[in-house]
Amino acid sequence: MRSDANTAGPMTDPVPGPRSEPTGEGVSRETLPPMDDTPIGRAAQLAVEALGRAGEGLPRPEQTRVIVVANQKGGVGKTTTTVNLAASLALHGGRVLVVDLDPQGNASTALGIDHHAEVPSIYDVLVEGRPLAEVVQPVPDVEGLFCAPATIDLAGAEIELVSLVARESRLQRAIESYEQPLDYILIDCPPSLGLLTVNALVAGAEVLIPIQCEYYALEGLGQLLRNVDLVRGHLNPKLHVSTILLTMYDGRTRLAAQVAEEVRSHFGKEVLRTSIPRSVRISEAPSYGQTVLTYDPGSSGALSYLEAAREMALRGVGRGAEYDGQHAHMARQDNEYDQHSMSEGIK
Ligand code: ATP
Numbered sequence: 001m002r003s004d005a006n007t008a009g010p011m012t013d014p015v016p017g018p019r020s021e022p023t024g025e026g027v028s029r030e031t032l033p034p035m036d037d038t039p040i041g042r043a044a045q046l047a048v049e050a051l052g053r054a055g056e057g058l059p060r061p062e063q064t065r066v067i068v069v070a071n072q073k074g075g076v077g078k079t080t081t082t083v084n085l086a087a088s089l090a091l092h093g094g095r096v097l098v099v100d101l102d103p104q105g106n107a108s109t110a111l112g113i114d115h116h117a118e119v120p121s122i123y124d125v126l127v128e129g130r131p132l133a134e135v136v137q138p139v140p141d142v143e144g145l146f147c148a149p150a151t152i153d154l155a156g157a158e159i160e161l162v163s164l165v166a167r168e169s170r171l172q173r174a175i176e177s178y179e180q181p182l183d184y185i186l187i188d189c190p191p192s193l194g195l196l197t198v199n200a201l202v203a204g205a206e207v208l209i210p211i212q213c214e215y216y217a218l219e220g221l222g223q224l225l226r227n228v229d230l231v232r233g234h235l236n237p238k239l240h241v242s243t244i245l246l247t248m249y250d251g252r253t254r255l256a257a258q259v260a261e262e263v264r265s266h267f268g269k270e271v272l273r274t275s276i277p278r279s280v281r282i283s284e285a286p287s288y289g290q291t292v293l294t295y296d297p298g299s300s301g302a303l304s305y306l307e308a309a310r311e312m313a314l315r316g317v318g319r320g321a322e323y324d325g326q327h328a329h330m331a332r333q334d335n336e337y338d339q340h341s342m343s344e345g346i347k
């Protein structure tokens with residue numbers, strides 16, 4: 001794996017072209033209609049600020065950051081976080097690869113990548129030893145974003161891997177021999193702690209754990225953390241939990257605030273200040289083969305992922321203190337906006 005993507009300097013490329021209205025290249029305050037103090041007006045204001053900052057450029061990591069998105073609990077937002085953070089990092093000017101390591105292939109679907117049974121996929125890489133470069137596809141509409149898709153074949157890989165040589169480190173080897181320069185690799189894990197997830201933990205240096213703001217949010221996490229410790233102890237000394245992201249935060253409920261507080265007191269500095277709101281736009285986007293960044297760039301969901309990506313990028317180069325957290329609590333303010341868009345949908 002080459003890690004010289006940073007030779008291009010900071011992520012100063014302009015925001016790649018618009019995916020749909022209302023994003024626009026060169027959006028400037030002058031050309032925008034006056035913003036009112038309605039929830040939508042505020043959301044539009046936030047969109048402009050976030051996109052403006054995206055164009056300002058973020059620091060590139062010195063080496064490719066390989067981030068494993070894992071939580072063996074199902075439906076907590078792993079895939080949603082992987083694809084939307086990856087798209088956000090690409091919009092911020094980075095070169096980003098999503099590795100879909102879940103036989104469900106949800107990340108591939110959400111990125112609009114074909115993943116029917118005949119498509120060369122991560123299964124071929126892990127089981128057949130095919131070079132990663134032969135299965136990687138560019139993501140339509142998002143410059144700098146790539147995906148190694150998963151097909152249904154991957155469902156058998158957990159068993160097939162058992163008898164293979166170096167079964168825990170096949171993904172790591174494939175990534176190491178990948179020649180293309182990248183700033184980030186995000187690996188979307190299945191909801192289990194089997195050999196596929198172990199391959200991800202051996203290949204990465206960072207673990208990102210999405211935690212859904214609901215009852216039992218922390219239940220089962222001990223097992224994941226023990227696995228991280230085991231892999232660090234035996235196979236990958238650099239592995240650590242770098243990031244916790246609160247997902248599906250519903251600012252109207254006291255429960256969400258309580259869970260967030262509990263997670264923050266438990267994990268402390270690993271928890272991103274930005275949390276992701278529960279948003280109907282986020283859940284709709286995959287059915288159009290899109291991330292929320294392209295599906296509805298002005299939505300609270302898109303803005304919160306852009307913000308989370310910015311926070312991660314700054315932390316990754318030791319500049320976390322520079323993160324102003326101005327929009328970190330967007331989730332709370334923006335629930336009104338989301339309710340609005342939900343009721344629009346019902347009309
Ligand atoms: P699995 O364990 O099955 O792989 P997962 O952890 O990858 O699941 P997702 O598929 O990302 O979880 O999300 C589960 C469901 O919740 C999906 O239907 C997704 O659209 C929805 N969802 C995720 N994040 C949000 C959000 N912030 N607001 C609303 N819905 C969301």
Ligand code: MG
Pocket residue numbers: 078079080102106188189190
């Ligand atoms: Mg998933």
